[in-house]
Amino acid sequence: MQDQDLKTSVKGQILSVTDLPTLPSVLDKVSKLVDDPNSSTEQVAKVIAHDQVLSAKVLKMVNSPIYGFPGRITTIQHALVLLGLNVIKGIIISTSVFDIIQQAMSGLWEHSIGCALASGAVAKAAGFEDPEEFTVAGLLHDLGKVVTAVQLPELNAAIQQTVETKQVSYYDAERIVLGFGHDRINAWLARHWNLPPNVREAMTYHHHPDRAQFYQQTAAVVHIGNFLVRIFEYGNGGDDQTAYFKPAAMKVLKLKMKNLEPVMDELSEQLMEISGFTF
Amino acid sequence: MDTKHAHGLQNLKGQRAFLVSPDASLREMLQSIWPEEVIKFTCFEYGRGAIEFLLTSPPDLLIVDNRVVDIKASEMAKLVKSENVYRQLPVIICLDETDLEKPWDWDAIEVDDFLLRPFFLPVVRDRVNLAMCRALRALDANPLSKLPGNTSIIQRIQSLIDRREDFALAYCDLDYFKSFNDKYGFSRGDEVLMMTARIIVNTIRSFAGEKTFVGHVGGDDFVFITPPDIVEEACKRIVFSFDGIVPNFYDPADRKCKCIVSTDRQGNIQNFPLMAISIAVVFNIDGKLKHFGEASAIAMGLKKKAKENPKSNYVLDRRTP
Numbered sequence: 001m002q003d004q005d006l007k008t009s010v011k012g013q014i015l016s017v018t019d020l021p022t023l024p025s026v027l028d029k030v031s032k033l034v035d036d037p038n039s040s041t042e043q044v045a046k047v048i049a050h051d052q053v054l055s056a057k058v059l060k061m062v063n064s065p066i067y068g069f070p071g072r073i074t075t076i077q078h079a080l081v082l083l084g085l086n087v088i089k090g091i092i093i094s095t096s097v098f099d100i101i102q103q104a105m106s107g108l109w110e111h112s113i114g115c116a117l118a119s120g121a122v123a124k125a126a127g128f129e130d131p132e133e134f135t136v137a138g139l140l141h142d143l144g145k146v147v148t149a150v151q152l153p154e155l156n157a158a159i160q161q162t163v164e165t166k167q168v169s170y171y172d173a174e175r176i177v178l179g180f181g182h183d184r185i186n187a188w189l190a191r192h193w194n195l196p197p198n199v200r201e202a203m204t205y206h207h208h209p210d211r212a213q214f215y216q217q218t219a220a221v222v223h224i225g226n227f228l229v230r231i232f233e234y235g236n237g238g239d240d241q242t243a244y245f246k247p248a249a250m251k252v253l254k255l256k257m258k259n260l261e262p263v264m265d266e267l268s269e270q271l272m273e274i275s276g277f278t279f
Numbered sequence: 280m281d282t283k284h285a286h287g288l289q290n291l292k293g294q295r296a297f298l299v300s301p302d303a304s305l306r307e308m309l310q311s312i313w314p315e316e317v318i319k320f321t322c323f324e325y326g327r328g329a330i331e332f333l334l335t336s337p338p339d340l341l342i343v344d345n346r347v348v349d350i351k352a353s354e355m356a357k358l359v360k361s362e363n364v365y366r367q368l369p370v371i372i373c374l375d376e377t378d379l380e381k382p383w384d385w386d387a388i389e390v391d392d393f394l395l396r397p398f399f400l401p402v403v404r405d406r407v408n409l410a411m412c413r414a415l416r417a418l419d420a421n422p423l424s425k426l427p428g429n430t431s432i433i434q435r436i437q438s439l440i441d442r443r444e445d446f447a448l449a450y451c452d453l454d455y456f457k458s459f460n461d462k463y464g465f466s467r468g469d470e471v472l473m474m475t476a477r478i479i480v481n482t483i484r485s486f487a488g489e490k491t492f493v494g495h496v497g498g499d500d501f502v503f504i505t506p507p508d509i510v511e512e513a514c515k516r517i518v519f520s521f522d523g524i525v526p527n528f529y530d531p532a533d534r535k536c537k538c539i540v541s542t543d544r545q546g547n548i549q550n551f552p553l554m555a556i557s558i559a560v561v562f563n564i565d566g567k568l569k570h571f572g573e574a575s576a577i578a579m580g581l582k583k584k585a586k587e588n589p590k591s592n593y594v595l596d597r598r599t600p
Contacts, residue, residue, distance in 0.1 A: 037487040068423075068473030072527045081520045082474065084481035196527075214531075 006179060013151045014144075014185055015192050026051040027095060034089050044088065045077040050274075052112045052139050053146060057091050058083065059136070060193035070194040074133045105146065110235025112139055117270045119225030121263045126221065126253040137202035137218050138225045143189060144182030144203075145170070145238060163239045170238030171207060183207050210248040220249035228264065234271050286313045287408045290434060294318045294411065299329045299355065300344030300373060305398060309342070312404045326350030330358065337365055340411060342394075344373040353388045360389040369414040371407065373398075423469055424476035426495035432502050435492050436571045439504070443566040447510035450559045450578045451479065451517070453499040454589060458541040458551040459528075471528050471554065472499060475521065479503055482516045507562050514558050514593035521556045522591050529553065557585035558593035 029047045033039040048054045055076055062079040063070050073079050080088060119138025120131040128134065149156045155177060162173035174181040183204055190200035198215040202222045205212040209219035223246060229235065230243040237243075250256070288294075294317060298306055301324050310320055321338070323329035326347050333341070333355075341359060345352040352372050359365045370390045379395070391410050394403055419428040427435075439446050453475065460468035476495060483491045483503050492504040505513055526534045533539045534553075543549045559581035561574050568574055577596055585594040 041485070067477065069470040069528070072470065072474075073524070074527065078520075078524045078527070081481060081524065082477045084477070084484060086484075 010152065010155070010178060011188055014147055014188055017147050017151050017189075026054065027092065030054065030088075031092055034085055034092060041080040041085070042077065044085070045080050048080070048088075049076045049116070049135070049139070050113055052109070052143055054091070054095065055136060055139055056143055056189075056193070057095065058088070059140075059195055059199070061087065061091060063194040063196065065194070071196050074136060074196045074199055075130075076136065077132065105149065107236030108142060108145060108238065111229060111237045112142055112235070113274065114229035114232065114234040114271060115139070115141055115222065115225045117225075117274070118228040118263075118267050119222050121266050121270070122221045122224045122228070122253070122255075122260075125259050125263045126217070126255055128217070128221075133198060134202075134218060134221045134225075137199045137206075138222050140195075140199065140203055141186070141206045141222050141226060142182060142237060144185030147185060147189065148174075148182065160238070168239070169241040169243075173239070181207070209246065209252060216252045220252040223249045224253070224255075224260075228260070228267060229271075231264075232268065232271055286317060287404060288313065288317055288411065290438065291411060291415075292317060294340065295338040296320050296340040296342065297329055297333065297338045298322045298342045298344075299326055299347055299352075300324070300342070301346055301348070302344055302373075305344065305373065308398060308400060308403060309407075312400065312407075318407075326352075326355055330355070333359065333365075337368055339368070340407070341368060341370045342373065342407070343370065345375065345378050346373070356388050356390045367414060367418050369410040371410055421495035421497065423472055424495045426476055426480070426493055426501075428494065429496060432492075432494035432496065433571050435494070435504065436574060440563060440566075440568050440571065440574075445507050445564050446504050446562075447507045448561045448563070448574050448578065449503050449505070449510060449514065449593075450496075450561075450575075450582055451475075451501040451503070451556055452582070454555040454557055454586060454591075455551045456499040456554055458539060458543070458549075459554055462539050462541040463530075467528065471525070474524060474528065475499070475501065475556070478517055478520045478524065482513055482520065485516075486513065507564060510560055511593075511595065514560065517558065518556060518591040518593060525554050552589055555589060555591040557582060557588075557591070559585050560593060560595045562596055 026047060030044060033044045033047060048058060058076060058079045059073065061067075062073045062082050067082065073082060116135045116139035120135040123131040123134035148159070158177045159170065159173045162168065162176050163170055166173070166176070168176070171181045171183075183206065186203035187200070189195075190203050195203070198218045201212045201215040202218040205216075205219040206222040206226055209216055209223045212219040226237075227243045227245045230237065296309075296318050298309060298320050300306065300322070306320070306322050318340070321332070323332075324347075326343075326349050330350070337359075341355075343352045343355050347355075356370050356372060359368055359370055369392075372388075372390045372393045373396070374393050375396050391414070392406055394406060415430070416427075419430045420426065421428050436448060453471070456468065456471065459471065476493075479501055480493050483493055483505060486505065486509050489506055489509060491506075492502075494502045496502055503513070526537075529539065538550045538552050540548060541551055543551075559578045561568075561577045561581070563574065581594045581596055585592055
């Protein structure tokens with residue numbers, strides 16, 4: 001019973017989230033671009049697509065019922081065309097920067113963007129046409145962790161404590177402390193924000209792609225992307241455990257292990273490139 | 280100061296207004312503000328006489344004074360606003376300060392605004408102007424996209440023609456919209472129209488500092504106006520964005536095979552490609568066009584040409600010098 005109560009109260013707090021931290025460097029870049037009448041939506045989209053929080057906000061906005069097509073838009077580029085730069089300006093003004101959280105978050109930030117790139121590369125290897133959709137799903141796969149850090153700082157501290165003392169993964173620690181993981185939080189957020197079903201399922205089932213109902217492929221791509229970026233030890237998902245890997249994900253995508261070799265080569269290059277993007 | 284335009288309603292002509300009031304000074308003030316060709320006032324001292332005219336030949340504006348003795352001003356307002364055919368008619372009520380000792384139930388008395396004694400000419404003028412413009416906007420906006428509709432579109436084009444300004448006028452519509460609507464239902468059709476409206480508006484607005492206009496004729500027909508030199512770039516961007524976004528509005532299976540199975544106008548089952556956008560562009564350069572009708576006639580001809588191509592595309596009126 002108590003378990004149920006914690007779930008209900010945590011869910012309420014999570015969904016009431018209004019302010020998520022964004023990295024100041026990203027926010028600066030986007031603000032400058034948006035204020036310059038000569039910059040294109042492609043340029044703005046590229047920078048926003050590097051930040052999970054701004055991306056989530058933009059997708060939440062464009063998929064809200066206000067605009068009349070909830071749950072339809074998956075990519076940042078399309079979202080920008082449909083929202084227009086005016087709305088983007090509004091989103092930027094309403095986005096705050098939390099200096100304290102910044103330190104703790106920067107590892108997660110790198111992990112997320114790494115997973116975005118990895119998911120894009122895996123999607124390409126599996127022969128999907130629109131890798132950008134998979135990139136967005138990869139970028140947002142750990143958003144629940146950011147929200148927990150902002151909305152439930154005490155529980156978040158307890159989770160981190162558990163990771164250290166019990167030497168478990170962040171995901172297991174969440175389940176010890178909260179009774180559920182960030183994948184559940186992702187599911188709440190994605191539904192609450194009307195995110196498109198493929199992004200929603202990838203956010204919800206990236207730990208268990210075989211449980212996804214309609215978009216197993218997207219969930220499988222992000223599962224493998226998440227695994228790869230951990231192998232490269234790029235960024236930090238909240239613990240230093242070796243990620244587990246579900247062979248079922250490879251089956252869903254009809255990929256063999258050897259298909260991942262070129263993906264890893266491409267990824268290592270891309271990660272080198274973006275490491276310059278960090279502060 | 281330009282006295283000709285001092286009344287503030289440059290774009291309106293031939294408006295008829297009824298004033299129902301025993302107050303002669305109010306009548307004189309109103310008649311002094313607008314020239315007769317802009318707003319012509321018909322004045323009544325009593326309510327009874329006015330009502331007959333109100334119902335048989337409704338004006339474009341009704342101003343009714345709470346000092347009218349034979350019928351309550353609120354009753355007259357109610358009479359007009361409870362009939363759906365007169366509902367859009369803007370009604371302004373004139374009050375004395377004592378009338379406002381208790382709050383009014385504006386929910387029951389659905390007037391659009393009130394004027395308070397002592398009347399101050401600039402306030403009277405602008406309140407009336409605002410009420411007229413607001414009524415026009417509300418009436419003309421497309422209920423789905425909230426973009427300006429036919430009246431505003433025609434007015435905008437004609438006023439550009441009259442001022443001999445160079446402009447490009449683009450007519451956009453969607454190919455295979457009907458079969459999409461038939462298969463998925465009108466609410467998903469509306470989603471596509473909302474999406475199209477936003478692509479056009481945001482693309483046109485992204486040309487910062489240019490004089491532009493976007494209107495929604497109705498259904499899947501849209502119109503936009505830009506300076507002649509940027510229209511081609513605008514068309515390219517709209518086509519690019521539309522083609523990129525529209526697959527998101529199909530079910531995964533249809534999206535994958537890039538077509539839908541639906542019935543055509545003759546009732547035959549047929550394969551239809553994904554929706555595309557066709558744009559026909561007419562130019563007005565050096566005062567070539569004299570009337571709005573010419574522009575739309577040329578555009579309709581071009582549209583046929585644009586429609587021959589099942590893919591998204593645009594056609595420019597090459598007859599332009």
